[in-house]
Amino acid sequence: MTRERALLIILTVAACTLITRLIPFVLFGGKRKVPKAVEYLGAILPAAIMATLVVYCLKGADLFSASHGIPEFASVAVTAALHAWKRNVLLSIAAGTLCYMFLVQAVF
Amino acid sequence: MRQTVRFAFYKTIPVLLGYLFLGLAFGLLLQEAGYSFWWALLSSGIVYAGSIQFVLVEFLSGGTGLLTVAVMTLLINSRHAFYGLSFVEKFRKMKTYPYMIFSLTDETYSLLCSLKVPEGIDEKKAMFLIALFDQLYWVAGSVLGAALGQVLPFDMTGIDFAMTALFVTIFVDQWREAKSHLPAIVGLCSAAVCLLIFGGSNFILPSLIITVGILMALRGRLETNLSGKAEAS
Numbered sequence: 246m247t248r249e250r251a252l253l254i255i256l257t258v259a260a261c262t263l264i265t266r267l268i269p270f271v272l273f274g275g276k277r278k279v280p281k282a283v284e285y286l287g288a289i290l291p292a293a294i295m296a297t298l299v300v301y302c303l304k305g306a307d308l309f310s311a312s313h314g315i316p317e318f319a320s321v322a323v324t325a326a327l328h329a330w331k332r333n334v335l336l337s338i339a340a341g342t343l344c345y346m347f348l349v350q351a352v353f
Numbered sequence: 354m355r356q357t358v359r360f361a362f363y364k365t366i367p368v369l370l371g372y373l374f375l376g377l378a379f380g381l382l383l384q385e386a387g388y389s390f391w392w393a394l395l396s397s398g399i400v401y402a403g404s405i406q407f408v409l410v411e412f413l414s415g416g417t418g419l420l421t422v423a424v425m426t427l428l429i430n431s432r433h434a435f436y437g438l439s440f441v442e443k444f445r446k447m448k449t450y451p452y453m454i455f456s457l458t459d460e461t462y463s464l465l466c467s468l469k470v471p472e473g474i475d476e477k478k479a480m481f482l483i484a485l486f487d488q489l490y491w492v493a494g495s496v497l498g499a500a501l502g503q504v505l506p507f508d509m510t511g512i513d514f515a516m517t518a519l520f521v522t523i524f525v526d527q528w529r530e531a532k533s534h535l536p537a538i539v540g541l542c543s544a545a546v547c548l549l550i551f552g553g554s555n556f557i558l559p560s561l562i563i564t565v566g567i568l569m570a571l572r573g574r575l576e577t578n579l580s581g582k583a584e585a586s
Binding site for chain 1: 367370371374375378388392395396399400401402404405406409412413414416417419422423426427429430431432433434435436437438441444445454455457508509510511512514515516517518519520521522523524525526527528529531533534536537538539540541543544545548553556557560561564565568569572575576
């Protein structure tokens with residue numbers, strides 16, 4: 246990929262990210278009231294979006310290859326279980342990531 | 354002022370650890386994809402959004418079209434639009450208004466939401482410093498990762514799982530705090546089904562549209578479950 250194209254991609258991502266952050270301030274920055282439907286979506290969408298992102302991250306796990314996606318699913322289980330137990334973001338991420346790195350490097 | 358700086362720094366320590374670690378992972382991936390630390394500095398300086406920057410590495414190593422890049426960024430970050438809703442009034446009173454909007458990441462949002470300022474500390478300054486410190490950690494981590502990538506003596510294969518793990522922890526937190534698990538379950542099922550139908554590179558858009566559709570259809574039922582506004586952190 247050319248560096249010009251890479252720069253263009255980064256600028257696009259930066260602009261679109263800023264747009265998502267600007268939207269509520271542009272739409273509701275005045276005295277206008279936030280519509281009920283938007284408030285409702287604001288309350289429930291984050292959980293659904295996070296579920297979608299987890300699936301997005303696991304899309305590369307090949308259930309039919311030699312590893313059967315075991316490193317991915319085992320490490321997600323470790324992360325989720327540890328987080329449900331200790332509620333320490335850093336600890337859960339570090340343990341899950343180390344578990345995954347160990348499984349893909351040393352076991353499968 | 355010194356008191357305010359100390360207060361803000363103290364509040365951001367968990368983010369310091371998380372951002373250094375995740376930033377390092379991002380920088381390493383970017384370096385593996387063939388980009389030096391200047392690119393890490395640029396991305397973390399002007400994009401500054403954890404999840405999309407990991408996806409950005411994929412954009413930068415593959416032949417993703419600009420339109421797809423734009424649509425995916427808008428969709429993945431659409432949750433940020435909901436974060437701002439809580440701060441429309443508060444940010445407007447600040448001189449640093451534009452930077453506060455730009456820097457509202459998941460982690461800064463959750464810190465600012467739960468912020469209780471003690472006597473003698475300037476709340477607006479504290480909010481600005483928290484946002485600024487968080488970005489500095491993120492920039493420092495990603496630049497270090499990209500710069501040290503070549504000299505790290507151990508095998509970093511699999512470090513990208515940090516992003517998956519981050520989403521899993523946020524998902525678990527939201528699950529525990531949610532008054533109804535239906536939104537999470539709808540999102541999960543819709544994503545899994547769409548992944549099978551559309552494949553890995555095309556499923557997010559149809560999945561989110563179907564999710565929003567189903568959740569709007571369930572609105573009457575869900576709104577009675579959600580007494581008041583649920584926290585979206």
